[in-house]
Amino acid sequence: MKLSICIPVYNFDVRELVFDLKKEIENNKVEAEIILIDDASDESFKSINTELQDEVQTFVFLENNIGRTRIRNLFLDFTQGDYLLFLDCDGKVISNTFLLRYIRSVTNNPEIDVMYGGRKVAVSPPDDAHYLRWKFAVERENLSVDQRQKKPYLCFQTNNFIIKRKILKEIPFSSEFQKYGYEDLLFAMELKAKNVRVDHIDNAIFNNDLEENSMYLGKVEESVESLAKMLKNTKLRVKLEEVKLVSLFNQIEKASLKTVFMKLFRIKEKRLKKNLLKGNVSLRYLDFYKLGLLLKKMDRP
Numbered sequence: 001m002k003l004s005i006c007i008p009v010y011n012f013d014v015r016e017l018v019f020d021l022k023k024e025i026e027n028n029k030v031e032a033e034i035i036l037i038d039d040a041s042d043e044s045f046k047s048i049n050t051e052l053q054d055e056v057q058t059f060v061f062l063e064n065n066i067g068r069t070r071i072r073n074l075f076l077d078f079t080q081g082d083y084l085l086f087l088d089c090d091g092k093v094i095s096n097t098f099l100l101r102y103i104r105s106v107t108n109n110p111e112i113d114v115m116y117g118g119r120k121v122a123v124s125p126p127d128d129a130h131y132l133r134w135k136f137a138v139e140r141e142n143l144s145v146d147q148r149q150k151k152p153y154l155c156f157q158t159n160n161f162i163i164k165r166k167i168l169k170e171i172p173f174s175s176e177f178q179k180y181g182y183e184d185l186l187f188a189m190e191l192k193a194k195n196v197r198v199d200h201i202d203n204a205i206f207n208n209d210l211e212e213n214s215m216y217l218g219k220v221e222e223s224v225e226s227l228a229k230m231l232k233n234t235k236l237r238v239k240l241e242e243v244k245l246v247s248l249f250n251q252i253e254k255a256s257l258k259t260v261f262m263k264l265f266r267i268k269e270k271r272l273k274k275n276l277l278k279g280n281v282s283l284r285y286l287d288f289y290k291l292g293l294l295l296k297k298m299d300r301p
Helices: 015-027 043-054 068-077 098-108 128-141 145-150 165-170 183-193 213-231 234-239 244-254 258-278 283-299
Strands: 003-009 032-038 058-061 083-087 091-093 114-116 160-164 198-200 205-207
Touching: 003 015, 003 068, 003 098, 015 032, 015 043, 015 091, 015 098, 032 043, 032 068, 043 058, 068 083, 068 165, 068 183, 083 098, 083 165, 098 114, 128 213, 128 258, 128 283, 145 198, 160 165, 183 198, 183 234, 213 234, 213 244, 213 258, 213 283, 244 258, 244 283, 258 283
Parallel strands: 003 032, 003 083, 032 058, 114 198
Antiparallel strands: 083 160, 091 205, 114 160
C-alpha cells in the first residue's frame, strides 16, 4: 500500500515536519511519497521552503491563493497513493511510528475509508497572550479516542487525517467556502450523508503554532462568517444542525428570542471581546461571542 502525504503550505517553515517524516519513511521502510503545495505564501517563506524541492516527491508553488478546501482537492492531481494523509503545515510529528500506525490500521482493516488521528498541544499553559487558543485546544479539541468515537463526525478535523483516494474523488471538499472555519465539519457531515464511516485512532500531531489571542479571535470571526454563509443554504443547514453553535442558533430562533439576545449582545459585545483578549477566561464567553456574531451575520443579506 502506497501512502501519499499531503501538506498544504501557507506562510510556515515546513522543513522540520518534512525531515521528520522522511526520517520515518527511511527508518521504517514506509512506501510513501511527500507532496507539498504552497498556496501563494509570502516570498520569505517560499525562499525558506525551496530547499525541500529535492527532498519531496513533488513541490508545487501556486501563483494565486486558492484557499483551504480547493487546495486539498488539488492534491488528487499530484499524488499516486491508495490513501492520502493530510497534515497541516504547522504540525509536528511526536512519534517515530506515526506513519506506521496509520498504515497498520488500514492494512489490518481495509474497510477503513477515513480516519482521524487527533492533535495535542503543550501540557503547560502558555503566556496570557496565547492562552485562549491553547485553552480551546485543551478543552474542546485534544480529546481522547474514546471521546472522539462517541461523536465521530463532530470530532473530525482536517489537521491530521487519512482518506481513501476514491472517497475523496467521490466526495471532494466544497470549493464554495474558501475562508477559514467549519470546512472540516461540513466535509464530515457530507461523509455522514453518504454513509461514509469516520474512524478514530490515537495518533496525534502536535499543534506547533498557537496564535495570539487577537489573531485567534480574528480567525473565530472569519469562521463564523463562513458558517453563516453555509447556513443560508437550506440543504447545508440541515446537514450542520448537529454542530453545537448551529444547534444553539436554531433553539434561539424557535423560541423567538433572537431580538432579545441581539439587544443583550450589542450591549456586551465590546466588553466580551476585551475579556476574551485577556486569554484566561471561561470558554462560555467565547461560545456567547460566537453565537452573537452568528446572529448578526445571519441578519445580513
